[in-house]
Amino acid sequence: MLNFILASALTLGGSPQAPTQEPVSSPPAPELVEEAVQVLTRAFKHGKTPERLEALDEYGAVNDPAVVRLVTRGLSDKQAEVQLAAVECLRWLDHPDALVGLHKAYKKDKQIKKNDALYEAFIWAIGQHGSLSSIEILVEGAQASAPRAVQAARIYSLGHIPHKDSLEELLSSMQKTGRGRRRGKQPLMAEFALSLAVLSGQDFGKDEAAWTEWWRANKKGFEVVGAAETLSKRQAKQWQRLWISPKEKPGKTDQEKNKKRDEEEEERNNRKGSEPARTARLAMAPGKQRASQAK
Known part of the structure; x- marks a missing residue:
């Protein structure tokens, strides 16, 4: 999901809830928090851009102070892709430290305004917290x-x-x-x-x-x-x-998905059914083809 958001922001500059914040969800399981901290710590300490992006994609939504602090580290990364991924995570994390991190990074890093996609993403993320x-x-x-x-x-x-x-x-x-x-x-x-x-x-x-x-x-x-x-x-x-x-965006219902699948299957069957007729036409003698066309 995060990869889709990144691609959209980098190519379109854009995106994209009611004016109130999402209701506070129940705390994440301790074992999930522990796993997220371990993976994010390892990614930022030893990993390169792909590992950091993967870690943020997998654990950047875990709403815990320790995780938020680690995600915030991505805001100062040398790679714009990692910065953008961290910004998107912090936009949707309903935790006060997320906004604090966004404010600090925005005020400190003068390079943000030189990257249009990153600049816009920061504004949306900050505005999201209202x-x-x-x-x-x-x-x-x-x-x-x-x-x-x-x-x-x-x-x-x-x-x-x-x-x-x-x-x-x-x-x-x-x-x-x-x-x-x-x-x-x-x-x-x-x-x-x-x-x-x-x-x-x-x-x-x-x-x-x-x-x-x-x-x-x-x-x-x-x-x-x-x-x-x-x-x-x-x-x-x-x-x-x-x-x-992103998780609240309406998706297609199972009924709609099934309908689309049935339509695609019917189209494939129709194509298969037309093949014998086409073969028969090609097998006709040239004289018969011309006679048929003349009619």
Whole structure:
């Protein structure tokens, strides 16, 4: 699963839940934690890139402080693939140390912003945790020189933090950021509109002036409280796709799988059945073929 995520992020720059965090699951079994610690320790101490990627893929989702600390080591790896794998693991680990590690690495490693896929992955991972402590980092990412995909991830990540400060930062940056802004239009207005709708419970679409006017009239005393529940069906679906974890993505039901398998089998049988007829046609005498065609 992690390999698929890595490939998608490196090639598309992208991905991809409700605005609240996943419910806390039961602690992992002690023997699993012990095994994860051993494998990850060995991979980072003696292994090379393939071994480290395999260890992260196999044990990077074990939600335990010791495992989180080891996964965090991958953020400072010399290979971008390992860094990206570690970022993806920490994005989905529901543990406070995961976000702490992401914050520290992002602030310390200046090379992150030189790799677009890694840069974007960090923003998504930080935003996934929906923490008020991340606003400073996300606002810093508002620089106009950042790639569009990074800008979009930043906007959505601010929308994933259910707090008035996040809403205010979105409205502020809406008026001044946007790579390629022309004639006063915000090129990322669709992204702003969705995040603003999530936090405000309002929907002014891509009307920047309407959003600004609404905030001016309602800023005082406004609180963000479950606004995402007011989203339209389309908006809710779009928002969910941004934050849903890989293990929660809906898969095909057994019925759908069986139907597809039956259709493929029927197609193969049809191809086999057409072979005798084709052979018979080829075996016809040339004169008969011409006569048949003439008819």
